[in-house]
Amino acid sequence: MPLLPPKFGPYGGQYVPETLMPALAELEDAFISARADLAFQREFDRLLADFVGRPTPLTYARRLSERLGGAQIYLKREDLAHTGAHKINNALGQALLVRRMGKRRIVAETGAGQHGVASATAAALLGLECVVYMGAVDIARQQPNVFRMKLLGAEVRSVSGGTQTLKDAINEAIRDWVTNVRDTHYLLGSALGPHPYPTIVREFQSVIGREAREQILRELGRLPDTVIACVGGGSNAIGIFSAFLSDPEVELIGVEAGGEGLASGKHAARFGDPARGRLGVIHGTRTFVLQTADGQIAETHSVSAGLDYAAIGPEHAYLRDQERAFYTAATDEEALSAFQMLCQTEGIIPALESAHALAEVIKRAPTMPKDSVILVNLSGRGDKDLNTVMQHFH
């Protein structure tokens, strides 16, 4: 069987200990055979429809568009997917692969808790054992999601090494995987990590773009001028971008976490800070990584835990080189005010991650003509962020 390309230009690859190399090959085989298997596709599609509630709607943001006075804004409503974010698409897809490989246990990492909840949900649905690794700092700031994961039958393990956030949770998930690799699958939550993960995650998230493209064509009879998504690892962005890659007239914009501003050094803008965001290798993949001069992975900051990560998915690095996608950053403050604006103009509480994409919309829409169209991936809902937001507004 033909194997999938392991790289996106010079990015990607498989920088992992030897013990894991056979597991990556096994995963790739399972994915290739599942993709060609109609029964697998049917089951995945059925779960996306009956369990996740897909297709998620495309919502015209009338009052937001009027307020900004330029482009017409459409929201792809991943916040309405079961569990409240796009993460469930990939979690279910991989969980079906786990069953296909005959494994019975999954480990997952989580930052904000959304991928942990999605993994715990998929595990409950398919009867798999689930362990979620989460940094001690994130556990403290995301209590409701910790409780959700436990209710769903997952074991949440607190990670106290390093910076006690997402990157350390990934380290610990990989350590568990390397120890229990014979019966355990690592259910990686973003378009990151060693090949074939970035490709698999893109494929399972590509449903977002396929639906959105069809919906906007049906609604307007034309493609959007601009598609905007936030980029942590980059799974929701690659999911929506993937349907428009062959439409050169559609501009693709990824928004990184600008934290307290690029000059402050407290951010997660891998592309936005060329002094520290350099080509490197972390968690099995070669990509842009925020790091020190000595090659130690830098601490990052974002008001949104889901964007608070030092590396970007390798395919984004490639799309940027090709000038097929462009990347910018929104600060914490810009994201928080975008969060508030969407609540008040549209009656939708977005995730703080998605609010970064909205912050770019706020900057860009007024500069565009009234007959132009922006499609935004509203990747998740904001209930999980209420505590954080209330702290900032007091």
Next chain:
Amino acid sequence: MNRLQTAFRRPPIFMPYFPVGYPDLPASIDVLEVLARNGADLIEVGLSFSDPLADGPVIQQATQVALQNGVTTRDGIAAIAELRRRGVEIPLLLMGYYNPILAYGLRNFVRDAVQAGADGFILPDLPPEEADEFRALLDETQTPLVTMLAPTTSDERMERIARRAQGFIYLVSVTGVTGERSQVTSGLSDLIARVRRYTEIPVCVGFGISTPEQAAAVGQLADGVIVGSACVRAVGGSADPVQAAAEFAQKYRLRR
């Protein structure tokens, strides 16, 4: 005959691991020297990384201390030069993760490390599939990138990568991260036999070897015995790291 070949003339050999910069930079260089003078036949000199995903808690903790001490890759290379200056003649291999080496610059890293007196490299997150660029630079200097094999490596893969192996094979004895285990895995002699079907070069076993008895038992089967976490724990937990290192090496050494 180079230093590596000389060391493997009389197997089995004892190969401790210790990171530069722990508990502090000068003490770590003294520890490495004392290990060499008390029975280590080869030393893996550890370079620290913020995200050591192949390491268990003991080495994680020690390398984090080294980083907090401000110790860099450059200091690791300088430590090798200092050990050579002090007359240490056994092979010294640098062991670390790929990102700090990329940040240093591959070509400069290889040049500086070899000039300092390093005899090879062990990079657990650089499998053969990704190693072409690094190996091409090493070939100019005749120093090996050690090939790692694991219990999960299939026969077909083992044959393919063991054929190209240089220096010695680092055989990971268990699935998992570095760290002490109460028992040596029962399938070890079969695993070593599998590897030997595909290569003539020495086979050294690491991961999970905790006690002198385990080291001696593995020494009956393999050409070399790698002890990392137990060494770091014995030395790091002592008020007198240099004395502890001497005692550790004397207890674990395989040649008397």
